[in-house]
Amino acid sequence: MSCVKDNELDRMRSEVLEITKEILRLVAKRQSLCAEIGKLKQSKGLSIEDPSAERILREAITKEALALGIEEDFAQRLTTQLIEECIKVQPKPPEKKVLTHRDIARMAEALERQGVRVIRMDVGEPDFRAPSVVVERAYQEMKAGRSRYTEPKGKQELRQAIADYVKMRFDADVKADQVIATMGGAFGVYLALASTVSPGDEVIVIDPSWPIYKSCVRYVGGRPIVLETRLEDGWEPNLDELNEKISAATKAIIMNYPSNPTGKALGKKTFKGIVEIAQDRKLTLISDEVYADYNFTGSEHNTVLNYPEVSYVLISSFSKSWGMTGFRVGFVISDLDRANKMAAIQSMLITCIPEFIQYAAIEALKCLDEAKKNSEVMRERAEAVCKALEPLPVSFYKPDGAMYVFPRIDVKGIDGSEFAVKLLENKNVSVAPGGAFGNYFNYFRMSLGQPKEVLVEGVKRIGEFLSTLS
Ligand code: PMP
Secondary structure, eight states: OHHHHHHHHHHHHHHHHHHHHHHHHHHHHHHHHHHHHHHHHHHTTOOSOOHHHHHHHHHHHHHHHHHHTOOHHHHHHHHHHHHHHHHHTSOOOOOOOOOOHHHHHHHHHHHHHTTOOOEEESSOOOOOOOOHHHHHHHHHHHHTTOOSOOOTTOOHHHHHHHHHHHHHHHOOOOOGGGEEEESHHHHHHHHHHHTTOOTTOEEEEEESOOTHHHHHHHHTTOEEEEEEOOGGGTTOOOHHHHHHHOOTTEEEEEEESSOTTTOOOOOHHHHHHHHHHHHHTTOEEEEEOTTTTOBOSSSOOOOGGGOTTSOEEEEEESTTTTTOGGGOOEEEEEOHHHHHHHHHHHHHHHSSOOHHHHHHHHHHTTOHHHHHHHHHHHHHHHHHHHHHHTTSSEEOOOOSBTTEEOOEEOSTTOOHHHHHHHHHHHHOEEEEEGGGGSSOTTBEEEEOOSOHHHHHHHHHHHHHHHHHHO
């Protein structure tokens, strides 16, 4: 009897094997067809990615999955993998060498080691020191032995302090259990994506954007889909375009206002519009608000916390408001289920953030005047830099917030990477090339993490350099 059963099992297994081989043969056939399509598109001067062809494919897949009784999500994720493989085999134009702010920072540091004084506007780090009471608290707590593991989400005391802070600051109702203290906003981005995205899912990224978003989406196996915004539109995202970018495979939108690198902050109408789209299309809205305190508009910061009806993850940080970059502390807030999921990931990877740093964060939340003062300093710097940029052959959006200006170089024939390298070599000024933030090759980003006089001197040198180009 058992022998018959074993035979039956073997037979079924070999059938599964044959089916798997058949799937692979079909994939190979699909790939060679894709390569042919690629050649044809190249000869017609068409671009490799074709959103309308993808839309038709995905709609058909949804129907087929339904008819076959296969889970739609799985079918769409599989389709993403097939689309990406198809893109891989299509002939591509030669890749543009894009330098990032890190590359320029490395070159600037090499010059500094040789004794050259460089005006550093490359890395997005404020020059502010952490408030002295924050440093003192970390020191005292460490001395008192508060250097133990804590629960993965962080100490209740800190999470309650954050919940109270967002209530006071944004009138947002959040329970301490929805809050997780993270290793800076950067780890918050990872937790948000890792808890939302499965391999093959798509995530909308609004460009120009902090490069980590796209790398992190890729890292968790997702596919970033870019919604470009334009200087001509005041960097305002077009909501019809956003709707069109969303496919059956989309799981999340990631946005960052005030924005790194543009300094754009969204008005309430657009912010609400994005929330409504996320809600309608059942997506998670990941809102990176690390620059919430650097707001120069005079109106209230728009936060996703005021829209608890949408599935959301709020990302925040102590790095910018209080000049605490090296403390590596930030936080995320979400619904309880996702917060628990993120806490499980944090627990697995880092256990928790250091205990004495958590106390330092509690102390920072009491230093509201310091955050306000830092914001005012950034506003003055932005004002001074924009004024100095005015006569130069560049176009730019005057920032509403954050700590950057993102000008377009209005001189023909030079791209941002080449510009950044030559500017550094000729004038000892380091900026971030625009291509690192998306398809913005003739832009560059200036970080305002230096005293005003230094920044204005930097702009003067940029002007001198630009005059040698035109
Ligand atoms: N989000 C944005 C938009 C940023 O620019 C940065 C830092 N450059 C971060 C998050 C992360 O900062 P941190 O990890 O220091 O909190």
